[in-house]
Amino acid sequence: MPALPAPADLELFVRAAELGSLSQAARELDLQPASASASLKRLEARLGARLMLRSTRALRLTPEGERYIVHARRALAALAEGLDSVAGDRAGLRGELRISAPSDFGRALLRGWLDDFQSRHPEVRLSLALSDRLADFYREPVDLAVRYGEMRDSGLIARALLPSNRRVLVAAPTYVERMGAPATPDDIAGHACVAWMLSPVAGGARVHDRWRFTRGRESREMKIEPRCVSDDGALVRDWAVAGRGLAFKAWIDVADDLAAGRLLRLLPDWTGEPAPVQLLYANREHQSALMRAAIDWLIEQARPFEARARAAFAQA
Incomplete structure (x- = not known):
């Protein structure tokens, strides 16, 4: 040999x-x-x-x-x-944990979850890359990644964090006071819109300019012409809060804004397209104790938010 x-x-x-x-x-x-x-x-x-x-x-x-x-x-x-x-038990968890996550989710939720995890395991070193660009597990130093949508890379393992998450149409109260609210998905064409742009590892960026809605057996797909586009989902949210236009955001990214009244949910009788949140990693064959503990911790932290998402779309 x-x-x-x-x-x-x-x-x-x-x-x-x-x-x-x-x-x-x-x-x-x-x-x-x-x-x-x-x-x-x-x-x-x-x-x-x-x-x-x-x-x-x-x-x-x-x-x-x-x-x-x-x-x-x-x-x-x-x-x-x-x-x-x-x-064994002679020492606590230690080592480096490298995570890639979307900007909104990373700032709103993941950072707090990881702060708590690190406070429990002070020997853990954390590297958190917040970007809406998709990480390449085979070329970049990434242990775990949070992504929206269904997994398409069969070489990765997915664990559901927020399977009930969906997109919602939102706007600031100031925008609604000024421009009114759409009564149907078809009315979106008459409004200013702000949109997110996906930057994949390879290939050109793709603007999320097709917004899909369902109501019972009805379905609508609206092709929008956004006035503002960014590859940073957090900036798209900021534009919406500032009254720049309608946004079609993942519910988890704007849940606090909706609760605080900074944004209003529009077309509440229509359901936006699914946007499940997944935790991805390359393999489970040789996971370290740190990786196993981090995965279990993140899934546990997501449980109450998944319950809120289910409640928000109980009629979906």
Whole structure:
């Protein structure tokens, strides 16, 4: 049986891929540039394949590197899990937890949940990336991601946080006083609208400009022409609160605004499209104790909000 790659070589390879720089990975791991280069060459020689293409400006994975990095991460996770197992109860949870989440959800809910989690486990280091751009688990340093909508990547595992969440049509009281409220989905065409824009990992951005509603057996899909568009969902909410126009937001993002009267729910007899909130991660085979605890904690924190969402759409 061939000798297995050294964990240090795997760690350098994974970190260099995440950072897009061999020299930056070397600095983080306290290695000399020559040692880092030798580590990568040693790993490539052991595998008999080129893993990275390097130039003076950039570093990117080869097709072989794209395939191998998944296994390298799993191997490192398995080693971390082994350390957790041996440590047992001698120490509390420790390590780094890297989470990607939409801006609205991250600021309104997730940050508080993670603050409480970290206060219970002070040895945990937290990295929270708030962006509505979809994270790429296989190229970026992400352990967990919160996303809206149904999971389409079969390589990821999804756990439901808020399965009953839906989009709602909202506007500020000042806007309604000035412009009136639509009585039917068809009336939206006569109103100013603010919209969210999805920025995927690859490909062009897509504006969420088709708003779907149902009422019993009736359905409507409205194609809007927004006056303001942003890839930051929190900014779209701010525009709505400021009276800039109608917004079609996930209920969880505006629930507090609705309760406080900063926004009004419009067309309440029509139901907006589903917007379930999912917690995603790459695999469950070699989860560390930290990952398992974080997943369980987030699911538990979401329970009362899921109950509120079910109540909000009880007639859906």
